[in-house]
Amino acid sequence: QVHLQESGPGLVKPSETLSLTCTVSGGSIRDHYWSWIRQSPGKGLEWIGYIYYSGSTNSNPALKSRVTISVDTSKNQFSLRLSSVTAADTAVYYCARDHGDGGNVEYFDLWGQGTLVTVSS
Amino acid sequence: DIQMTQSPSSLPASVGDRVTITCRASQSISSWLAWYQQKPGRAPKLLIYKASSLESGVPSRFSGRGSGTEFTLTISSLQPDDFATYYCQQYSSYSRTFGQGTKVEFK
Numbered sequence: 481q482v483h484l485q486e487s488g489p490g491l492v493k494p495s496e497t498l499s500l501t502c503t504v505s506g507g508s509i510r511d512h513y514w515s516w517i518r519q520s521p522g523k524g525l526e527w528i529g530y531i532y533y534s535g536s537t538n539s540n541p542a543l544k545s546r547v548t549i550s551v552d553t554s555k556n557q558f559s560l561r562l563s564s565v566t567a568a569d570t571a572v573y574y575c576a577r578d579h580g581d582g583g584n585v586e587y588f589d590l591w592g593q594g595t596l597v598t599v600s601s
Numbered sequence: 602d603i604q605m606t607q608s609p610s611s612l613p614a615s616v617g618d619r620v621t622i623t624c625r626a627s628q629s630i631s632s633w634l635a636w637y638q639q640k641p642g643r644a645p646k647l648l649i650y651k652a653s654s655l656e657s658g659v660p661s662r663f664s665g666r667g668s669g670t671e672f673t674l675t676i677s678s679l680q681p682d683d684f685a686t687y688y689c690q691q692y693s694s695y696s697r698t699f700g701q702g703t704k705v706e707f708k
Contacts, residue, residue: 524699524702525645525699527698527699538695540696541602542602574644585692585695585697586633586635586650586692587635587647587690587697588637588645588690589650589656591644591645592644593643
């Protein structure tokens with residue numbers, strides 16, 4: 481059974497870079513697309529970006545300039561970096577498995593438990 | 602981005618009630634719509650995809666309908682475990698977007 485687990489600092493200072501990693505266990509990271517999604521009281525659920533094991537990636541146009549998503553197939557992990565954070569980036573960050581068909585990304589059929597990241601000095 | 606609007610935001614209900622939640626898209630998304638259930642402190646859980654297809658393991662009291670810009674999620678007979686927040690999500694565009702949520706709460 482595939483399991484996703486987010487890890488990373490729970491507190492980040494304004495203007496710094498948020499870094500999170502998602503570890504995929506019980507299955508291969510090569511089998512699917514993988515996404516980052518966040519949830520804040522102010523903006524609800526927001527898709528951040530996705531990656532494939534090949535390194536192919538795309539992100540939300542609203543966040544694109546600040547988002548970097550990478551993959552490490554040897555560790556079965558993928559990671560998120562969000563630069564120049566502000567208080568508005570405070571949220572619960574989820575990693576999720578992207579159900580895709582023929583290269584099209586669709587819905588999210590498996591989620592990690594989520595990790596709260598607070599942006600504060 | 603495609604905007605998704607759910608109604609109502611809050612839905613007081615009782616066990617046994619038939620409950621319907623509506624989701625509207627700002628442009629046609631064909632049937633590329635999913636529904637999720639979220640309980641406090643938990644990640645969202647997939648219920649329905651492609652507007653009306655039930656995810657494996659989801660009780661048959663959940664059903665989805667619609668296409669184009671208007672969609673519904675119906676719970677035929679509300680159970681105690683169903684009090685939660687429900688979200689729709691479009692995947693017509695690679696830049697997926699969610700509705701703001703509908704909280705089904707005790708009347």
